[in-house]
Amino acid sequence: MLTLHHAPKSRSSRILWLLEELGADYVLKITDIPRMDGTGAVDAANPHPDKKVPALVDDGVVITESIAIVQYLIDKFPAAGLGPKIGDPKRGPYLSWLAYYAGVIEPVINLGFAGLSDNPAMLRTFRDRAAVDRRILDAIDPGPYVLGERFSGADILVASMGQFLRTMLPPGPVVDAYLARCNARPAVARAVAKDAG
């Protein structure tokens, strides 16, 4: 049995969306977390080693980190076709996007929020927001999805940023249309209804 430890409107919302895309049977456990605005608190029942979300538990095994959870679930439900399989030429680009999301996009966005965007060491390591925006725009235009014709787990990661805060993605009509395309998926409506509690 799969259990998602989830805090509404957080990084675990994307895993809720993925579970709905996959048609998975799962238990949703609402988990409190300390929020940026000072609300919320650490939830002792949260199995995440850092008491964060998302945390997925599959038959007693805890899986953490959005990227690992996305790939774990996509592997577990191969028939849903949300990730190119080994041997598929799109597999390399797909894995590159998962790693780029965790290893570059998240740090660049968070360094921006922290006012550290101009730090030379950070720029050398991660490049800047303009470079991230260009990579995203180059992927989704013409797209229509990050990997081209096929919607995948990479879209769940990229689009979930814009769902959380529109300014986390590049401004303009290309991203607006991409988000509208992703948000029109029936699984998003189901996830949003559950996210609202």
Ligand SMILES: N[C@@H](CCC(=O)N[C@@H](CS)C(=O)NCC(=O)O)C(=O)O
């Ligand atoms: N790299 C982690 C980040 C998880 C994360 O920071 N989650 C936030 C919610 S969006 C959290 O649980 N914050 C509570 C805290 O920092 O105590 C992932 O992508 O899974």
